[in-house]
Amino acid sequence: MKRGLSxxxxxxxxxGLAFLYLPIVILVIFSFNASRLVTVWGGWSTRWYAELLxxxxxxxxxxxxxxxxxxxxxxxxxxxxxxALALTRVARFRGRLLFSAMVYAPLxxxxxxxxxxxxxxxxxxxxxxxxxxxxxAHTTLTMCFVAIIVQSRLIGFDRSLxxxxxxxxxxxxxxxxxITLPLIAPAIASGWMLAFALSLDDLVIASxxxxxxxxxxxIRIYSEVRLGVKPEINAICTIMIAAxxxxxxxxxxxxxxxxxxxxxxxxxxxxx
Amino acid sequence: MDIGDAGKxxxxxxxxxxxxxxxxxxxxxxxxxxxxxxxxxxxxxxxxLDIHTREFFALLxxxxxxxxxxxxxxxxxxxxxxxRILLDGEDLADMxxxxxxxxxxxxxxxxxxxxxxxxxxxxxxxxxxxxREEISARVAEMLALVRLDGMGSRKPYQLSGGQRQxxxxxxxxxxxxxxxxxxxxxxxxxxxxxxDTQFELMELQEKxxxxxxxxxxxxxxxxxxxxxxxxxxxxxLVQVATPPEIYEQPNSRWVAQFVGDVNLIEGRVVASxxxxxLIEAKAGGRLKVASVSGLSAGDAVCIAxxxxxxxxxxxxxxxxxxxxxxxxxxxxIGYLGDVSIYKVRLDNGLVMQAAVANMTRMVExxxxxxxxxxxTFAPQAGVVLTR
Numbered sequence: 001m002k003r004g005l006s007x008x009x010x011x012x013x014x015x016g017l018a019f020l021y022l023p024i025v026i027l028v029i030f031s032f033n034a035s036r037l038v039t040v041w042g043g044w045s046t047r048w049y050a051e052l053l054x055x056x057x058x059x060x061x062x063x064x065x066x067x068x069x070x071x072x073x074x075x076x077x078x079x080x081x082x083x084a085l086a087l088t089r090v091a092r093f094r095g096r097l098l099f100s101a102m103v104y105a106p107l108x109x110x111x112x113x114x115x116x117x118x119x120x121x122x123x124x125x126x127x128x129x130x131x132x133x134x135x136x137a138h139t140t141l142t143m144c145f146v147a148i149i150v151q152s153r154l155i156g157f158d159r160s161l162x163x164x165x166x167x168x169x170x171x172x173x174x175x176x177x178x179i180t181l182p183l184i185a186p187a188i189a190s191g192w193m194l195a196f197a198l199s200l201d202d203l204v205i206a207s208x209x210x211x212x213x214x215x216x217x218x219i220r221i222y223s224e225v226r227l228g229v230k231p232e233i234n235a236i237c238t239i240m241i242a243a244x245x246x247x248x249x250x251x252x253x254x255x256x257x258x259x260x261x262x263x264x265x266x267x268x269x270x271x272x
Numbered sequence: 273m274d275i276g277d278a279g280k281x282x283x284x285x286x287x288x289x290x291x292x293x294x295x296x297x298x299x300x301x302x303x304x305x306x307x308x309x310x311x312x313x314x315x316x317x318x319x320x321l322d323i324h325t326r327e328f329f330a331l332l333x334x335x336x337x338x339x340x341x342x343x344x345x346x347x348x349x350x351x352x353x354x355x356r357i358l359l360d361g362e363d364l365a366d367m368x369x370x371x372x373x374x375x376x377x378x379x380x381x382x383x384x385x386x387x388x389x390x391x392x393x394x395x396x397x398x399x400x401x402x403x404r405e406e407i408s409a410r411v412a413e414m415l416a417l418v419r420l421d422g423m424g425s426r427k428p429y430q431l432s433g434g435q436r437q438x439x440x441x442x443x444x445x446x447x448x449x450x451x452x453x454x455x456x457x458x459x460x461x462x463x464x465x466x467x468d469t470q471f472e473l474m475e476l477q478e479k480x481x482x483x484x485x486x487x488x489x490x491x492x493x494x495x496x497x498x499x500x501x502x503x504x505x506x507x508x509l510v511q512v513a514t515p516p517e518i519y520e521q522p523n524s525r526w527v528a529q530f531v532g533d534v535n536l537i538e539g540r541v542v543a544s545x546x547x548x549x550l551i552e553a554k555a556g557g558r559l560k561v562a563s564v565s566g567l568s569a570g571d572a573v574c575i576a577x578x579x580x581x582x583x584x585x586x587x588x589x590x591x592x593x594x595x596x597x598x599x600x601x602x603x604x605i606g607y608l609g610d611v612s613i614y615k616v617r618l619d620n621g622l623v624m625q626a627a628v629a630n631m632t633r634m635v636e637x638x639x640x641x642x643x644x645x646x647x648t649f650a651p652q653a654g655v656v657l658t659r
Contacts, residue, residue: 163349164382166369168396168447182386 024241031234038229048235058236061220064131065200068216072138073195079139080146080195081188087147088154106144114141115208122209129211137209138199145198146191153187186254193251197244290514291324292500298361300325300483301346301451306355308341308507315341317507318355323451328477328484330498332491334530338507339487343453346485347376360450370399375444376453379460381436383428389439390415390424396447414446417476434465441473445480452477454486458493470496491531495519503527519578524659528576535577535624536657541569548651550595551575556620560595561654574657579627581653584614587644597648598624602641612637616645 005013031049035042052058086093087100106114118137119129127133161183165175181188203218210216215223217240221233291297299322308316315338323329331339344350346357348369357364364372375396383392390411397407415421418438428436437457444452457473458466474497477484488494494501495515502512511523522528525536539553549563551573559575567573587599600618607613614626624647639645 158380158382160378160380160382161384163347163369164376164378164443165384165395167347167374167376168443169370169399170395171370172368174399179384 027234028238028241031231031238033231033234036231038231038234048231049239052232052235055232057215058217058220058224058232061215061217062236064214065217068131068135068138068206069196069199072135072142072199073192075135075139076142076195077146077188077192080143080191081150081184083143083147084150084154088151103144103147106141107148111141111202111204115205118205119208129209131210131214134206134210134214134216137205138202141202141205142195142198145194146188149191149194150184150187153184157183190251190254193247193254197247197251200247201240201244289326289499291327292322297324299323300327300360301485302356302358303342303345304356304358306342306345306352306357308338308345308350309353314507316345316352319507319509320355321502321509321512323483323485325483326481328474328497328499329486330494330501331485331487331504332494332501332531333489333504335489337504339489339504340455341507342504343376343455343485343487346451347374347453348372373449374451374453375447375449376455377440377444377457379456381428381440381460383436383439383443385428387427388424389420389426389428389431392428392439393424393443393446396443400447410446414442417445417479418442433460434469437461437469441476445476445482448480449482451483451485454484456487456489458488458490466493467496473497495531503530505530521655522576522657525574525576525657526659528655528657533579533625533627535579535582535622537575537577537622539573539575541567541571541573543569549656551656553620553622555618555622557598557618558595559654560651561656562652564656567656567658571658576655576657577624577649577653579613579625580611580629581649582624582626583648584616584626584628584639585646585648586639587646596651596654597646598622599644599646600624602639602643602645605637605639605641614639614645616647618647 030038030041032044032046033040033042034045034047083099083103087096087103090096115137118133118140122129122133157180161179162175165179166172170178201218202216203222206216207219207222210219217236221236224230224233301321301323303319303321306316306319307314317338319338319342331342333339341350345352346359346364348364348367351365359373384395387395390408393411393414394407397410402410411424412421415424418441420435420438420442423431423435428439431439437460441457454473458469461469470493473484473486484497486494486497495518498515500512500514501518503510503518505526511518511527513521513523518527518531522531522534528534528536537553537555537559539551539559541549542552542558543550544563544567547563549561549567551559551561553559553575561575598616598618598620600616602614603617603623604615605612606615609630611627611629614628616624616626618624626647
């Protein structure tokens with residue numbers, strides 16, 4: 001392996017990272033701005049975080065988003081795991097290719113189209129749009145991400161582990177819960193985290209599918225920004241960034257640990 | 273069953289152990305006309321086979337010959353397309369893997385990575401719903417038997433390859449199966465460890481009195497451990513016999529070539545008397561071998577000669593090649609330490625291989641490259657093959 005970094009590598013890395021993260025860093029810094037004017041630096045302060053606590057509408061929206069993310073991530077994890085199991089485990093069934101393509105479609109579908117399609121569906125079915133319709137929409141959006149993560153784990157899964165369990169007298173269903181599930185649990189957990197983060201920061205689909213009384217945090221922020229950026233917005237955005245970052249880091253740590261564990265399986269005497 | 277105090281097994285028991293020759297003996301496992309196809313490919317083709325109680329039975333063949341499929345059929349992971357499999361007289365057709373009184377050791381060992389060594393070994397006993405005290409007693413006993421005492425709390429990834437292999441052994445054997453199936457159990461071990469483990473497996477089998485069925489592509493391994501070997505090719509059984517029979521009396525060219533090294537000489541029967549048979553080699557020259565019934569003059573045969581049964585000597589001046597004596601030139605020498613392999617190009621064009629045990633300590637050998645040599649063999653050394 002090549003050691004060290006050339007100047008070109010360092011420069012391109014720095015530029016790339018700056019392009020990605022400079023706006024976010026500026027936003028985070030300005031959330032600690034004492035001045036009411038967003039573009040003028042007035043010294044360090046946490047007053048906007050304190051003021052957020054009194055902004056009932058914003059807190060309400062945050063609460064809606066949190067419940068929505070918890071619910072849709074959990075449902076999406078269950079459905080996505082089942083889809084992954086069907087795609088990897090069930091011996092070739094009719095329409096398998098179609099099914100696998102359909103599971104992945106939301107990944108590449110423009111969100112506007114997904115949102116619009118769901119809106120038309122809910123209108124046609126005469127559902128009252130609100131919290132539950134958004135939960136359904138987010139589930140369909142995030143399910144495919146869970147399916148992909150869990151499927152990749154299942155593909156690398158040594159089937160002889162399940163056969164060994166059955167050989168030792170364990171019935172198939174119990175084998176799933178005592179052997180398969182614990183071993184794919186890290187993938188399921190990281191899928192859940194990703195689904196949670198995706199649901200928490202979705203604006204487009206939620207704005208199509210939600211209704212009065214269920215304003216999510218991104219929608220609330222977006223509508224406030226249209227009236228002018230207030231420093232509280234910077235503060236709430238910083239909190240959201242922190243939440244999503246933590247979720248993504250946990251998700252990647254879980255999948256790292258899984259890789260390390262399976263690497264350990266492969267090297268005899270690794271820990272002796 | 274007393275595992276701990278079984279002691280050194282009675283050496284005499286093995287010598288007389290031959291239930292397959294006893295017409296009254298009832299087989300423990302019976303395959304009856306079993307066939308298994310995978311999308312058009314016949315992996316197991318009409319196999320009928322009896323395996324007896326306490327037998328150490330080996331399925332031997334090149335990769336893809338169907339030996340592992342046969343094992344998986346017995347374990348219940350595959351269902352036969354035709355034929356029946358009986359265990360202790362009971363048809364296994366409707367019995368799912370988790371109810372079969374057989375246990376398998378997987379090639380990958382398939383240890384549960386999220387469970388400790390003791391957890392792995394206890395897994396099968398927990399499924400039986402045994403009380404905690406009995407489980408821990410039997411786990412401890414089994415771990416001691418495979419020399420893993422004190423390792424119970426380790427995780428599989430903290431073990432060496434040899435230790436994992438013993439955990440896999442313990443995990444299956446602790447269930448006290450009627451038949452213990454081993455799928456290429458030693459393939460992942462290095463040669464030295466593999467040889468030691470082969471002897472351990474034999475000792476373990478005698479201590480536990482369990483029927484072992486091992487799948488292997490390594491003919492030395494099969495010869496070492498097994499009471500009987502079934503040689504398989506393309507899903508069919510080619511020969512089922514004891515290791516000495518397989519080696520000394522192969523029933524076909526294929527078996528002779530697959531098990532050990534062999535020189536094959538194609539020829540035709542010239543004359544057959546009750547004692548000896550005279551064969552004219554296609555490449556030229558005459559061979560005398562012990563006669564085989566059912567062959568008469570003119571029949572095409574093949575003579576199989578194991579390299580170690582050939583005598584190799586420098587050509588003596590004035591001697592003339594008679595029957596079972598071929599002259600040639602040393603073309604290549606392989607020095608393996610214990611034996612030397614001489615490849616000799618005969619004057620009739622054939623290349624023959626002779627193995628000579630290096631019984632004395634000598635750095636320089638009397639026979640070198642390009643030396644003229646004579647190869648001779650006793651009439652009993654040649655095996656007459658018709659298939």
